[in-house]
Amino acid sequence: MKLKRTIYTILLSLSLSGFIQWTDMPGQEVPGRDENITFLVTFGKEGETSWGDDDFYQVFFFAIPREYNQQFYIRIFDPDVGGEHDEIQGDFNTRTLFSVYGGQGVDPDRNEESKGLANGLNYKGGNLLASRVFGDEPRYDNKYFSFGPFNPTAGDFNTKWNSYIFKIVCEGIRGDDGNLYRYFLSRDPENNVPIEGANAFTYEYTFRMWNDFKSVAHIYPYVDTGVIYIRLRNFDWDNDGNILVVSRYKQGIDAPISSEDDWAESRIPIEPPEVGSSLDFQFHKRQGELVKNNNVVVTLENQRGDALQFFSSPIGGVPVYQTSIQVRKAKPK
Ligand SMILES: [Ca+2]
Numbered sequence: 001m002k003l004k005r006t007i008y009t010i011l012l013s014l015s016l017s018g019f020i021q022w023t024d025m026p027g028q029e030v031p032g033r034d035e036n037i038t039f040l041v042t043f044g045k046e047g048e049t050s051w052g053d054d055d056f057y058q059v060f061f062f063a064i065p066r067e068y069n070q071q072f073y074i075r076i077f078d079p080d081v082g083g084e085h086d087e088i089q090g091d092f093n094t095r096t097l098f099s100v101y102g103g104q105g106v107d108p109d110r111n112e113e114s115k116g117l118a119n120g121l122n123y124k125g126g127n128l129l130a131s132r133v134f135g136d137e138p139r140y141d142n143k144y145f146s147f148g149p150f151n152p153t154a155g156d157f158n159t160k161w162n163s164y165i166f167k168i169v170c171e172g173i174r175g176d177d178g179n180l181y182r183y184f185l186s187r188d189p190e191n192n193v194p195i196e197g198a199n200a201f202t203y204e205y206t207f208r209m210w211n212d213f214k215s216v217a218h219i220y221p222y223v224d225t226g227v228i229y230i231r232l233r234n235f236d237w238d239n240d241g242n243i244l245v246v247s248r249y250k251q252g253i254d255a256p257i258s259s260e261d262d263w264a265e266s267r268i269p270i271e272p273p274e275v276g277s278s279l280d281f282q283f284h285k286r287q288g289e290l291v292k293n294n295n296v297v298v299t300l301e302n303q304r305g306d307a308l309q310f311f312s313s314p315i316g317g318v319p320v321y322q323t324s325i326q327v328r329k330a331k332p333k
């Protein structure tokens with residue numbers, strides 16, 4: 001616990017000095033370990049937005065720390081659209097394209113379009129390193145497919161994060177079914193072997209809630225210097241319970257929720273003690289009648305309209321509400 005606290009203090013001072021490192025943060029699973037989210041979701045482009053995907057594509061980034069100098073793989077769990085896990089509409093006729101990008105144009109800090117937030121903009125900036133289309137393929141049903149090997153230096157170097165950035169895009173190029181899948185950043189093509197200090201992030205998160213009243217999903221945006229308030233948007237939440245914003249300073253603010261095929265938006269003030277830490281957006285399911293197979297989209301921006309990232313592994317750890325904000329410590333693991 002003492003060690004954690006020391007690391008936290010270092011992180012806090014690094015973040016205040018404008019330079020952030022991800023030491024001691026395992027963050028290769030997408031969705032991440034602390035998020036308690038079952039799957040990412042991308043529908044075929046002939047789907048209905050009322051099924052919970054507003055744009056039929058999803059962009060994720062992986063950050064590989066500069067110190068890591070071996071090859072790596074991006075593994076996809078259940079890349080197919082068929083068999084287990086996936087959301088069928090009629091019969092399975094969806095094809096999704098997964099593409100991995102590196103090189104200049106990937107880093108969203110330098111290429112706004114790369115964030116993948118607005119339809120019509122080129123979210124495919126960078127060099128295409130690998131791609132594959134998946135349909136209804138039993139060979140990859142409930143199994144992994146591995147892209148790679150990749151060399152870290154094929155990424156787009158970001159000085160702030162001291163990391164090479166890679167991007168993976170999933171697009172529903174045909175059909176109307178939902179592809180449910182997960183990613184794992186791995187040192188090994190056959191097993192999930194994490195890369196220490198790596199992390200993953202996105203700007204628009206499309207995911208599936210559990211079919212379980214008790215399960216609470218979390219996503220963790222990082223509040224950088226200069227953020228005064230945030231604008232949280234959620235899409236197609238189907239009136240499924242509450243969305244709570246928790247932080248070191250907030251015990252739980254209720255955010256407005258969306259219903260069917262619409263967006264809800266809320267403006268949430270940020271207090272100085274929250275800068276340089278993560279927020280915890282908690283997704284609590286409605287009790288009573290179960291809202292089944294709920295897919296939802298979440299985005300976030302600051303007062304200037306800049307999009308904020310959701311990190312698969314929360315920076316500085318999972319934030320814990322402090323009754324006295326003077327006592328600043330990370331949650332012991
Ligand atoms: Ca499947």
Ligand SMILES: [Ca+2]
Pocket residue numbers: 088089090091092093094175176177
């Ligand atoms: Ca179909």
Ligand SMILES: [Ca+2]
Pocket residue numbers: 077078079080081082085086179180181
């Ligand atoms: Ca799938």
Ligand SMILES: [Ca+2]
Pocket residue numbers: 050051052235236237238293294295296
């Ligand atoms: Ca939904």
